[in-house]
Amino acid sequence: xxxxxxxxxxxxxxxxxxxxxxxxxxxxxxxxxxxxxxxxxxxxxxxxxxxxxxxxxxxxxxxxxxxxxxxxxxxxxxxxxxxxxxxxxxxxxxxxxxxxxxxxxxxxxxxxx
Amino acid sequence: xxxxxxxxxxxxxxxxxxxxxxxxxxxxxxxxxxxxxxxxxxxxxxxxxxxxxxxxxxxxxxxxxxxxxxxxxxxxxxxxxxxxxxxxxxxxxxxxxxxxxxxxxxxxxxxx
Numbered sequence: 001x002x003x004x005x006x007x008x009x010x011x012x013x014x015x016x017x018x019x020x021x022x023x024x025x026x027x028x029x030x031x032x033x034x035x036x037x038x039x040x041x042x043x044x045x046x047x048x049x050x051x052x053x054x055x056x057x058x059x060x061x062x063x064x065x066x067x068x069x070x071x072x073x074x075x076x077x078x079x080x081x082x083x084x085x086x087x088x089x090x091x092x093x094x095x096x097x098x099x100x101x102x103x104x105x106x107x108x109x110x111x112x113x
Numbered sequence: 114x115x116x117x118x119x120x121x122x123x124x125x126x127x128x129x130x131x132x133x134x135x136x137x138x139x140x141x142x143x144x145x146x147x148x149x150x151x152x153x154x155x156x157x158x159x160x161x162x163x164x165x166x167x168x169x170x171x172x173x174x175x176x177x178x179x180x181x182x183x184x185x186x187x188x189x190x191x192x193x194x195x196x197x198x199x200x201x202x203x204x205x206x207x208x209x210x211x212x213x214x215x216x217x218x219x220x221x222x223x224x225x
Contacts (some may be wrong), residue, residue, distance in 0.1 A: 004156070035215075042117065042202070042215030043157075058212075090156050098206075099145050099164060102213075104156030 006105035013081040013112045021076040023091030031094045032074040036087040081112045115140040117216035125222045134219045136186040136203030144206040148188050151200045193223045
């Protein structure tokens with residue numbers, strides 16, 4: 001069981017560069033989401049999707065774009081990286097929202113210099 | 114403003130001992146409360162999910178309690194093992210599609 005797969009595991013970017021963090025799940029989950037985790041803070045929601053073709057903003061969406069063309073994939077795009085985007089990024093999925101548990105990937109550690 | 118506060122920030126316990134972690138929240142409206150375990154370098158893993166009507170839920174040596182009136186929850190770890198060393202995160206859901214407010218976590222270190 002692969003579950004939620006994130007790539008890459010580590011990435012270093014220079015300020016102004018763009019990149020895409022990949023997320024794929026093989027559980028046929030409708031709900032997928034992206035979080036960032038910073039030291040001393042709880043995970044914060046960046047963007048989420050309740051199904052293919054449907055996305056919405058979370059708490060901290062600025063500087064990030066998402067799309068959901070298939071049920072399995074939910075990539076996160078950094079348009080022009082900034083040092084404030086240095087963080088650990090987690091993708092998560094669940095069967096549906098509500099009372100379903102979230103299944104997390106193992107994260108991408110991003111450093112922007 | 115929705116908030117989830119966890120205490121203590123960190124704790125060290127001897128292998129075999131019990132410990133209790135606390136979570137206070139001001140999230141409204143309340144949908145459910147979750148506890149996750151996060152090992153270093155890994156994503157969080159779900160331990161329990163409790164709705165408004167549930168006041169206790171167990172998962173092996175982990176027992177979570179919920180007092181929805183006082184907006185408090187606790188996670189009790191029984192007979193701790195070295196593998197219990199992790200961050201434990203309290204999460205409160207506040208809408209039907211599962212928008213979540215995360216606590217900052219309690220770092221637990223179990224020593225031999």
